[in-house]
Amino acid sequence: MPLIAPSILAADFANLQRDVEMINHSAAEYIHVDVMDGRFVPNISFGMPVCAAVKRHAQKPLDVHLMIVEPERYLEDFRKAGADIITVHIEACPNLHRTLQHIKELGAQASVAINPHTPVASLSEILGEVSQVLIMSVNPGFGGQSFIENTYRKVRELVELRADAGVNFDIEVDGGVNLDNAPLLVDAGVDVLVAGSFVFKSNDPVATIQALKGVETD
Numbered sequence: 001m002p003l004i005a006p007s008i009l010a011a012d013f014a015n016l017q018r019d020v021e022m023i024n025h026s027a028a029e030y031i032h033v034d035v036m037d038g039r040f041v042p043n044i045s046f047g048m049p050v051c052a053a054v055k056r057h058a059q060k061p062l063d064v065h066l067m068i069v070e071p072e073r074y075l076e077d078f079r080k081a082g083a084d085i086i087t088v089h090i091e092a093c094p095n096l097h098r099t100l101q102h103i104k105e106l107g108a109q110a111s112v113a114i115n116p117h118t119p120v121a122s123l124s125e126i127l128g129e130v131s132q133v134l135i136m137s138v139n140p141g142f143g144g145q146s147f148i149e150n151t152y153r154k155v156r157e158l159v160e161l162r163a164d165a166g167v168n169f170d171i172e173v174d175g176g177v178n179l180d181n182a183p184l185l186v187d188a189g190v191d192v193l194v195a196g197s198f199v200f201k202s203n204d205p206v207a208t209i210q211a212l213k214g215v216e217t218d
């Protein structure tokens, strides 16, 4: 069964406490927190104060996805704001190994993300340093985009690379996840499904989370 990480990017920001409590009462494992700076991605979402506010009501670990340039400047701040897992983008980190060490020194779990155009092979030298790899299945910056189909192949490649390296980490997929692609993703080897719009725009978000959790594979 996949772990489920609903993204609060698609929540009602004026009712954030209510939506965090919905996640608390659901079958989800994490709360996915999307931080966008208007530079690494075209959009701006929110920063540390909102992350800290979510943390005050959260009963599940915060999976914080930093879509920002120079993320190393803010690691301590997001750790203080309650981040349990911190994801940085390989495309934003010239000294990725150092950045991942820093995340771990702060007591958080280190995670690295790759954009749709970035090959899985570019991760080969740091796979032993992370507890999670996030494969973007849309171009980062916005919720509600369509899932990019080459994600399945990238997941399979990463599963193979992980086995060859003899290391362990979770594979997370983020962007356009729904009940059509979730079974195929889990079948390909995904451990963590992020879902924003599909959960929060549904009539019954708790039931939608449950449905994602229970996806059948072939």
Ligand SMILES: O=C(CO)[C@H](O)[C@H](O)COP(=O)(O)O
Pocket: 007, 009, 010, 032, 034, 065, 067, 138, 139, 140, 141, 142, 143, 144, 145, 174, 175, 176, 177, 194, 195, 196, 197, 198
């Ligand atoms: O990182 C993200 C966008 O950059 C979001 O986590 C992702 O888009 C989730 O939203 P949706 O499920 O609506 O696609």
Ligand SMILES: [Fe+2]
Pocket: 007, 032, 033, 034, 065, 174, 194
């Ligand atoms: Fe995300």
